Amino acid sequence: MSCIITGIKELDQIKARYQQEMGGYDHQILLCAGAGCVSCDCYKVRDAVEEKLRDAGLEEKVRMLETGCIGTCALGPVLLLLPERIFYVKVTPENVGEILQSHLVEGAVLEKYTYRDTDGTYIPKIDQIPFFKEQYRIALRNCGVIEYASLESYIANGGYYAACKALTSMTDKEVVEEVKASGLRGRGGGGFPTGIKWEAGWKAPKGQKYFVCNADEGDPGAFMDRSVIEGDPHSLIEGMILGGYAIGATEGYIYIRAEYPIAIERLEEAIRQAKEHGLLGKGIFGSSFDFDLEIRIGAGAFVCGEETALIASIEGQRGEPRQKPPFPFERGLFDAPTIINNVETIANVPAIIGEGAAKFASVGTEKAKGTKVFALAGDIVNSGIIEVAIGTPMRKIIYDIGGGMIGGKAFKSVQVGGPSGGCITADSLDVPMDYDTLTALGAMMGSGGVIAMDENTCMVDTARFFMDFIQDESCGKCVACRVGTKRMLEYLERFTRGEGKESDIEELLALGEVIKDTAMCGLGQTAPNPILSTIRYFREEYEAHIREQRCPAGVCKELTVFAIDAEKCVGCTLCKKSCSVGAIFGERKVPHTIDPALCIGCGACRNTCKFGAIHPVRKERKEEGGLI
Amino acid sequence: MSHEEHKCEVCACEAAEREKYEQIAQVIESYKGKKGSLIMVLHAAQKIYGYLPLPLQEFIADHMRIPLSEVFGVVSFYSFFSTTPRGEHTIRVCMGTACYVRGADKLVDALEEKLDVKVGGVTADQKFTLEVARCIGACGLAPAVMVDDHVHKTLSPAALDDMLGQY
Numbered sequence: 001m002s003c004i005i006t007g008i009k010e011l012d013q014i015k016a017r018y019q020q021e022m023g024g025y026d027h028q029i030l031l032c033a034g035a036g037c038v039s040c041d042c043y044k045v046r047d048a049v050e051e052k053l054r055d056a057g058l059e060e061k062v063r064m065l066e067t068g069c070i071g072t073c074a075l076g077p078v079l080l081l082l083p084e085r086i087f088y089v090k091v092t093p094e095n096v097g098e099i100l101q102s103h104l105v106e107g108a109v110l111e112k113y114t115y116r117d118t119d120g121t122y123i124p125k126i127d128q129i130p131f132f133k134e135q136y137r138i139a140l141r142n143c144g145v146i147e148y149a150s151l152e153s154y155i156a157n158g159g160y161y162a163a164c165k166a167l168t169s170m171t172d173k174e175v176v177e178e179v180k181a182s183g184l185r186g187r188g189g190g191g192f193p194t195g196i197k198w199e200a201g202w203k204a205p206k207g208q209k210y211f212v213c214n215a216d217e218g219d220p221g222a223f224m225d226r227s228v229i230e231g232d233p234h235s236l237i238e239g240m241i242l243g244g245y246a247i248g249a250t251e252g253y254i255y256i257r258a259e260y261p262i263a264i265e266r267l268e269e270a271i272r273q274a275k276e277h278g279l280l281g282k283g284i285f286g287s288s289f290d291f292d293l294e295i296r297i298g299a300g301a302f303v304c305g306e307e308t309a310l311i312a313s314i315e316g317q318r319g320e321p322r323q324k325p326p327f328p329f330e331r332g333l334f335d336a337p338t339i340i341n342n343v344e345t346i347a348n349v350p351a352i353i354g355e356g357a358a359k360f361a362s363v364g365t366e367k368a369k370g371t372k373v374f375a376l377a378g379d380i381v382n383s384g385i386i387e388v389a390i391g392t393p394m395r396k397i398i399y400d401i402g403g404g405m406i407g408g409k410a411f412k413s414v415q416v417g418g419p420s421g422g423c424i425t426a427d428s429l430d431v432p433m434d435y436d437t438l439t440a441l442g443a444m445m446g447s448g449g450v451i452a453m454d455e456n457t458c459m460v461d462t463a464r465f466f467m468d469f470i471q472d473e474s475c476g477k478c479v480a481c482r483v484g485t486k487r488m489l490e491y492l493e494r495f496t497r498g499e500g501k502e503s504d505i506e507e508l509l510a511l512g513e514v515i516k517d518t519a520m521c522g523l524g525q526t527a528p529n530p531i532l533s534t535i536r537y538f539r540e541e542y543e544a545h546i547r548e549q550r551c552p553a554g555v556c557k558e559l560t561v562f563a564i565d566a567e568k569c570v571g572c573t574l575c576k577k578s579c580s581v582g583a584i585f586g587e588r589k590v591p592h593t594i595d596p597a598l599c600i601g602c603g604a605c606r607n608t609c610k611f612g613a614i615h616p617v618r619k620e621r622k623e624e625g626g627l628i
Numbered sequence: 629m630s631h632e633e634h635k636c637e638v639c640a641c642e643a644a645e646r647e648k649y650e651q652i653a654q655v656i657e658s659y660k661g662k663k664g665s666l667i668m669v670l671h672a673a674q675k676i677y678g679y680l681p682l683p684l685q686e687f688i689a690d691h692m693r694i695p696l697s698e699v700f701g702v703v704s705f706y707s708f709f710s711t712t713p714r715g716e717h718t719i720r721v722c723m724g725t726a727c728y729v730r731g732a733d734k735l736v737d738a739l740e741e742k743l744d745v746k747v748g749g750v751t752a753d754q755k756f757t758l759e760v761a762r763c764i765g766a767c768g769l770a771p772a773v774m775v776d777d778h779v780h781k782t783l784s785p786a787a788l789d790d791m792l793g794q795y
Contacts, residue, residue, distance in 0.1 A: 036768050039779035073768025220724030220763035258671070258708050259764050261777045299667055299706030302762060316666030317698075318705040334663055377726035377767030384768045415725065449767070451725045465728055469762060475705075602734075 004278035006286045008164055011155055018156035025063040027104060030080040032144060034069025034230055035223075035262050036384070041093075042077035048093040049079075052100045062104060065153070068231015070144030072131060073384040075115070080126060080144075087126040088113050118381060118403050131382050134401050136363060138371045139187075139224075139347040140387045143231035148266055151273040154234040160279060162354035163241045167285040175246040175353065176202050182357035183369030184349070188214055188305075188342030189420065189446050189522070191368070191435040194349075197339055200329040201247030204337035209249040212333060212340040213240055214310055215256035215263075218302040219418030220469065221449030224373040225343035227385045229256070229263040232347065233270035237293065239346035241284065242353055244291045247339050252291060255310050257298040267295060302473035306521045307340045309475065320477045321521035342447070344373055365391035368434040378415075378451035379406050395429040398452055409454040413537070417446025419466045420526035422533025423459070442533040444526070456606070458555035459538040460545050464492035466530035474524065481524030484515040488531060495542065496556040498549030498621070505535060505542055554616025560601035561619045566591040568613035575605035575614060596620070649687060651676050656691045666694060666702055670709055679710045715750045715757035717795050720774040724763025727771040731784075735771055736760060738785035742792070755795070 005011060022028065031037075031046055046064065053059050070078055075089040079099070086109050088099055095113060102110040114124035123129045137143075147153040154160070166175050180195025201209065213236065217225040229236060240252045256264055271293055274280045282290045296314045303309045304319040311333050313319040332338025348370060352360045361369045368390045374397060377383045381403030388397065394414060398404065405411055413423040416433075422443035424431075431437050435445050453462065471485040491508050494500050512528030519525045535542060544550045551559040564575070564584075569591035576584040576592060583599040586592030594605070596619070606614040655672040659665035666688075673688060674680055680703050689696040703709045721727075721736050736747060745751045745758050766772040769781030773791065780791050 035779065036766060036781070039766065039769060039772070039781050073766075217765060218763065220728075221726050221767050222763075223765035223767055226765045259761065259774075297668065297671055298708075299671065300708035300762075301706050313667065314664055316664035316668075316702065318701050320705075375767055377770060378729045383726070383770070418725070449725070451729060451767075453729060457729060462729075465725065473762065 005160070006278065007168065008161070011160060011164060014152050015156045018150075018152040022063065022156075025061060027062045028082040029062060029064040029100075030067045030070075030082065030144070031064055032068075032070040032076060032078045032080075033066040033148070034073070034076075034144075034227055035260075036069065036073035037076035037078065038262060040076035044093045045077045045079070045091050045096055048096045049100065052097045056100070056105060058100075058104060065147045066149065067146060068143045068148040069227040069385055071135075071140075071227075071385045072382060074382055075384075084109070085126050086124045087115050087129065089115050130400050131384075131386070131403065134392075134396060135387050136371050136389045137387045138351050138360065138363070139228060139235075139344045139373050140231075140385065141351060142235060143227055143385075146232065148231050148233065149269065151234060151270070151277065154232070158354060159234050159350070160238055162350040162352075163238045163245075163279070164285050166242055166245055166353050167287040167289055170353075172202060172246050172248060175242060178353055178357050179246070179349065180357075182352045182360040183364070184345065184352060184360065185368055185435065186342060187344035187348070187372065187445075187448070189417075189444070191445055194341060194345055197329065197341070198243065198246050200327075201249070201337060201339035204247070204329055206248060208251075208334075208336040209247055210333045210336055210338040211240055211244040211247060211249040211252040212310070212314070212338055213252070213254040213346055214305065214307065214340050214342045215254055215260075216298050216305045216310060217257060217260075217343070217447065218305045219420070219447045219449050221375060221377055221415070221418055221451045222447040223375045224385055224448055226260050226263050228343050228347050228373075229260070229267050233267045234274070235347045235350055236267070236343055237270055237274050237280070239349040240293060241279070241291055242349050243339065243341065243346060245289050247337075249339070250290045250292065252293045253296050253314055253333070254293060255296045255298060255304070255314055257304075258300060264295065264297060271295070301475070302469075303475045303521070303523050306523055308521065310340065311338065318475075320475045321523070323520060344448075363389045365432060365434045367436060372445065372448055374448045374450045376402050376450050376452070379409065379454040379457070380404070380452040381406055390434050391432040393430045393432055394424055394450075397433075397450065398429070402452065405452065405454045407454075409456065411452070412455050412457055413453050413459065415443075415451040415453065415462070415530070416449070417444040417529075418449045419470050420444060420522070420529055421446045421449075422529050423453075423462075423537060425537045442529070442536055444529070456553055456555070456603075458496075458551050458553040459534040459541050460492065460495050460551070461553075461555045463531045463534045464489065464496055467492055467527075470523070470527045474527075478518075478520040478524060480515050480518040481520070481527060484511060484519070484524070485527050487511060488515075488528065492531070495545045496551070496558065498545065498556075498559050500542075500546035502546065504546060505539070509535060548618065549621060550618040551616065554601070554603060554606065557601040559619055560603075560616045561596040561599040562594055562601065562603065562605055562614050563596070563617045564592050564594055565613045565615065566593075568611050570611060570613075572610070574608045574610070578604045578608040580604065648677050649684075652684070652687070653691060656688065666692065666699065667706070670699075670703060674709060679713050681711060685711075710757075713750065713754070716755050717776050718757045718759060720759045720761035720764065722764045722766065722770070722772045722774065723760045724765075724767060724770075726767035727763075730770040730782075732771040734785055735773060735783055735788065738788055742788060756792075 079088045111122045176198045184194040185191045301319045304313045306321050308322040309319040328338040373387045467489040471489045474481045476482045554560045571589040583595045652673045685699045689699045766779050773780045
């Protein structure tokens with residue numbers, strides 16, 4: 001069915017029709033079809049659900065809806081059964097029949113397949129699960145709630161009402177003012193106030209202007225933009241309509257990375273639906289405003305997340321940044337005034353216009369309003385996507401929402417903000433996190449990637465990892481970044497081989513400051529951050545590598561062998577089986593030993609030991625009579 | 629240069645070759661008048677042809693009226709574009725932070741050994757291209773490997789045979 005939506009009347013009709021249709025079912029089954037669950041074969045679960053509903057004759061009474069990311073990526077595939085709001089996790093095609101039989105036919109919650117907390121208790125109701133309870137969702141308001149593929153579902157949940165309101169009853173200037181009043185700041189990295197950016201776009205001379213969405217989410221450890229696009233593509237489209245209207249742009253581009261095929265597919269379909277219903281194109285909502293959207297697909301270059309490089313890439317050129325000024329709002333895409341915002345920022349806008357700036361500004365801290373989406377990953381129990389009020393301390397995120405560290409290991413550090421960010425230590429876990437506090441701690445909000453690291457992580461190796469990344473992704477245009485990142489990487493590689501010199505740390509700090517001051521774009525200017533931050537908080541670890549040729553965490557293979565604590569070892573033989581080089585000896589029920597001459601320091605044994613009996617020791621070097 | 633001149637050197641599949649070039653010409657035609665569409669054309673061309681050899685780059689440059697140097701500059705800049713033939717399937721081991729912290733480097737080592745190929749190379753039977761990726765955004769599923777468009781989650785070296793067996 002296709003109709004042109006010209007105003008609130010049609011929106012109300014679609015909403016009423018959809019709600020009536022859904023009201024006709026006794027139950028709804030929400031199936032998470034975020035990319036995480038898709039790779040957990042959630043479509044096989046979907047097929048099994050359909051089969052079960054058919055077999056049980058429940059098709060008229062129960063409706064299954066495919067939603068976007070619910071957030072708990074580590075627990076997929078997941079099902080949420082409404083109206084009871086029971087959350088079934090790690091569902092398989094094999095057990096789903098049993099779940100539905102019990103829940104739908106017999107009316108009994110099958111607790112053993114519901115969410116289980118770290119202390120072992122089952123929490124069937126989604127609203128009581130700490131992971132969800134502590135969240136506040138604005139950008140993710142529809143993710144995991146609506147059918148991502150259904151325009152009607154989006155509208156029934158309040159979608160496109162904000163665009164309708166703006167285009168039919170607000171001036172462009174009023175939209176700009178509302179966004180300004182909300183205090184929304186860029187969620188992609190810089191944290192620049194969005195309203196002020198839009199005002200600059202609005203003030204730019206009339207004529208061709210562009211509104212661009214940066215969906216080139218390249219920070220390793222960040223996947224919130226992907227979740228928004230996959231789970232709620234119309235929010236992004238509506239936000240872009242509002243942005244285009246506010247600044248006076250009739251054309252918009254969404255630059256999305258090629259690594260996200262599912263997101264691209266869903267976005268293309270949503271744009272097609274919007275065009276079909278007159279929500280994109282000429283005279284939207286009966287106004288005189290025309291707006292069209294086009295998708296541009298990246299080609300695997302991290303630097304294209306930098307706005308001027310992104311512009312070059314949309315223009316079909318090598319993604320090399322340009323000198324600013326001129327800023328994009330003065331001269332951007334095809335030399336026309338251009339405003340660029342990231343996905344999460346834009347997804348907030350319909351909520352701001354729809355419900356008013358004051359409501360949005362009531363959340364967050366004094367200087368940073370609203371919420372922030374974080375992607376939790378690394379050594380954390382509940383990896384996934386969360387959204388919390390800005391100002392929420394990291395402790396709450398890691399422990400209350402994230403469920404703490406995997407295997408109850410000790411927390412060491414959390415890396416925030418990807419390769420441009422830095423780390424936060426246990427001492428700062430209670431600091432309310434906003435843009436400024438994070439910067440003061442030497443990290444940054446960045447795009448919101450949160451990588452938790454446990455005691456078995458080497459911070460020198462982590463810094464080396466980031467530098468390897470940045471060095472590889474440097475576009476090579478300016479010397480500071482092209483040569484500087486390479487030099488920094490060489491220092492770190494020497495450290496991990498035990499070849500560092502006493503003066504190296506100071507040299508590295510000085511080099512880092514020079515790169516910060518002289519690199520041309522944001523990528524280069526922030527490149528030294530992971531090093532500066534880890535030296536700031538874990539200097540003793542650098543010194544252990546340099547002075548003692550020792551890796552305290554037992555990660556740097558060339559400095560490490562493993563040993564078994566005879567008092568803790570029960571002789572279970574698990575480690576012996578895991579050793580690929582046959583370096584572990586011992587009989588069952590007798591403490592084992594590791595031959596340091598054979599051990600390659602891979603750490604496989606430590607990962608398998610359930611008794612914490614295996615620990616790293618310094619590897620003796622050749623000149624000391626050792627083997628390396 | 630017209631597309632008739634491009635012949636497949638390995639086998640006598642001229643017709644198939646010509647058809648691919650014709651398809652690519654159509655893609656270029658569909659982007660006509662749209663500014664800055666080179667990257668989109670290259671994506672489509674690589675999908676059709678499998679990779680972007682120099683004669684194909686010349687063909688695209690000709691048809692889009694862009695200097696070949698510019699086309700080559702773009703192809704060589706972006707990691708998604710390949711100038712050498714690719715395996716039937718592309719394996720991308722994610723080496724993003726989350727995957728790295730959870731042991732992605734061990735997956736790379738194991739795949740190199742199992743497939744007897746180095747990162748960036750193609751297996752002898754032309755079945756797989758092995759690459760590492762800079763974060764595929766599946767951090768909640770770390771360590772993850774993407775084969776073509778499909779993400780395989782929380783892998784261990786022991787689980788790789790099972791994954792490869794699916795292709």
